[in-house]
Amino acid sequence: MEAKENDSATVVYAMQDEEEEEDSTLRLKSLCIFWFEGILVPAAGGVGILGNILCILVLQLKDLDLASSFVNLLTTLCVFDSLFIAAVNLFYTLPIHSEFYESELIPYLTPALLPLVHIVLTGSVYSVVAVAVERYWIICDPLGRGVGHHQHQSGCKFVAAIVAFSAVYNINKFFEVSVGYPIVEQEVWNDTTSQYDLVNVTKAVVAITRLRANPDYLKASIISNFVVMVILPLAILSVCHILTYRKIKENTQRHNAISSHQRRDDAMAMLFFIIIFFFVVCHSGKFVLNFYEISQVFYDEKDKKWPLWAFLLTRVNHFLLIINSSVNFFIYCFRDAKFRNALISLLALKKPFSFPLTSEATRNNNSLENATNATTETIELVAKDRKQNGSTRTTSVV
Numbered sequence: 001m002e003a004k005e006n007d008s009a010t011v012v013y014a015m016q017d018e019e020e021e022e023d024s025t026l027r028l029k030s031l032c033i034f035w036f037e038g039i040l041v042p043a044a045g046g047v048g049i050l051g052n053i054l055c056i057l058v059l060q061l062k063d064l065d066l067a068s069s070f071v072n073l074l075t076t077l078c079v080f081d082s083l084f085i086a087a088v089n090l091f092y093t094l095p096i097h098s099e100f101y102e103s104e105l106i107p108y109l110t111p112a113l114l115p116l117v118h119i120v121l122t123g124s125v126y127s128v129v130a131v132a133v134e135r136y137w138i139i140c141d142p143l144g145r146g147v148g149h150h151q152h153q154s155g156c157k158f159v160a161a162i163v164a165f166s167a168v169y170n171i172n173k174f175f176e177v178s179v180g181y182p183i184v185e186q187e188v189w190n191d192t193t194s195q196y197d198l199v200n201v202t203k204a205v206v207a208i209t210r211l212r213a214n215p216d217y218l219k220a221s222i223i224s225n226f227v228v229m230v231i232l233p234l235a236i237l238s239v240c241h242i243l244t245y246r247k248i249k250e251n252t253q254r255h256n257a258i259s260s261h262q263r264r265d266d267a268m269a270m271l272f273f274i275i276i277f278f279f280v281v282c283h284s285g286k287f288v289l290n291f292y293e294i295s296q297v298f299y300d301e302k303d304k305k306w307p308l309w310a311f312l313l314t315r316v317n318h319f320l321l322i323i324n325s326s327v328n329f330f331i332y333c334f335r336d337a338k339f340r341n342a343l344i345s346l347l348a349l350k351k352p353f354s355f356p357l358t359s360e361a362t363r364n365n366n367s368l369e370n371a372t373n374a375t376t377e378t379i380e381l382v383a384k385d386r387k388q389n390g391s392t393r394t395t396s397v398v
Contacts, residue, residue: 003176006183007047009115025308026310029308029311029312029389030363032311032312032315032316033096033315034096036315036318036319037096037263037315037318037319038091038093038094038096038097040319040321040322041088041089041092041093041318041319041322042089042093044319044323044326045085045086045088045089045093045325045326047324048081048082048085048322048325048326048329048341049082049085049086049326051326051328051329051330052085052325052326052328052329053078053080053082054329054343054346055074055075055078055104055328055329055332056075056078056079057346058332058339058342058343059071059074059075059078060075061230061342061345061346063338063341064336064338064339064342064343064346066268066336067134068140068155069134069138069140069155070134070135070153070155070268071155071222072156072158072159073127073130073131073155074160074328074386075136075164076123076130076132076159076163076326077124077127077128077131078328079179080115080120080123080124080127080183080327080373081124081304081324081325081328083120083123083323084117084120084121084124084321084322084325085322085325085326086115086116087113087116087117087120088318089319090109090355091106091109091110091113091114091117092318103203104204106206107179107180107204107205107206108178108179108204109204110177111174111177111178111206112174114173114176115170115173115174115192118170118173119166119170119173120166120241121321122165122166122169122170122228122229123162123163123166124324124325125229125233126165126233127162127168128233128237128275128276128279129233129236129237130155130161130162131272131275132236132237132240132241132244132272133158133236133277134155134158134210134242135240135244135269135272136240136243136244139244139247139248139251139269140243140244145239146279150243169228171213172221172321174201175211175212176208176209176212177206177207177209177212178206178207178209179205179207180204180205180206181202181203181204181205182202182203182205183200183201183202183203184200184201184202184203184253185198185199185200185201186198186199186200186203188201204342205320208226214257219297221292221297222293222294222297223297224293225290225394226290226291226293227294229286229290230290230291231288232288233285234280236252237279237280238275239307241273244269248269248270259384267336268336269393270333270335271332271335274331274335275328275331278323278324278327278328278331279324281320282320282321282323282324283320283321283324283329284320285313285314285316285317285320285321286321288313288319289313289314292310302332355362
């Protein structure tokens with residue numbers, strides 16, 4: 001009898017511990033959602049959208065001495081990044097701060113917002129890939145057409161291919177969720193009884209379609225996402241980075257033998273290496289989650305509930321992706337003096353910064369100033385002498 005009472009007490013304590021653990025887990029999840037998706041994402045996103053708009057305006061100026069293809073691809077990247085920031089805030093941030101938006105609008109917006117998030121994210125990723133390929137194509141010149149030929153390429157084919165691929169690859173996302181109308185119980189105030197009554201109402205909710213619920217489709221979707229959004233971009237970026245870096249190293253050794261355009265292209269490629277570094281760091285959370293998803297597929301555990309660390313990393317990942325879409329403006333400002341000067345001119349803060357003259361240019365400038373001063377003094381002496389001699393003839397210098 002005593003043993004049974006001890007067993008019962010143990011079960012009660014275990015249930016209490018589980019409930020306390022669930023409560024602490026829920027609190028942790030709520031805090032993570034609120035701070036990362038409710039505070040940090042919109043804060044970083046607001047700065048990012050402003051920075052991307054300034055980038056687009058500065059890139060249209062002719063003072064940067066950049067190839068048209070490079071400018072158009074960077075502009076495309078800014079547009080995709082801005083759209084991604086806006087879509088993430090509409091899909092994840094606004095529902096946290098507005099109960100009306102979450103209950104009344106999100107069910108109708110999700111079938112369009114969810115595909116939009118995937119489309120613009122794919123466009124952002126492959127815009128980075130396209131810039132890496134463009135830098136390799138211009139600097140390494142694999143077809144041997146010469147630098148001048150590449151300078152006149154607009155890159156419009158690249159842009160069209162990115163937009164088309166992003167839309168076509170994610171077109172299936174439009175058929176994964178829909179609006180459902182289940183009957184649910186809802187509390188309604190009754191004036192007669194002066195209390196809340198439970199009534200059955202039809203409520204709009206986000207519903208998973210049969211396509212998304214299909215195990216074979218889910219498996220194929222996870223595998224294709226892993227290949228297209230992880231393996232392929234990393235492989236292309238790695239190859240282009242290595243080949244471009246080798247060519248830049250070779251150009252550096254013969255610096256005086258290459259043109260100013262080639263030196264400018266090399267400088268932009270080095271700047272883009274920093275962008276690639278931030279890209280890999282900020283997408284690392286997504287890579288880990290995709291690795292975890294693909295492991296679940298191979299171990300046939302795709303229906304298993306995600307662990308706490310994966311849930312938390314998902315929220316951190318959203319913030320990191322926003323950082324990646326916001327940081328390029330600061331990289332341009334930090335690494336490229338011409339971009340800074342163009343930005344300052346655009347904002348009309350002050351006159352563009354002029355680079356200091358070299359010692360030879362300084363000597364030439366001083367000589368010119370000395371010659372000008374000597375000429376002026378001579379003219380003044382001649383005019384003074386003629387005035388003293390009563391001459392009315394004027395002296396003009398052309």
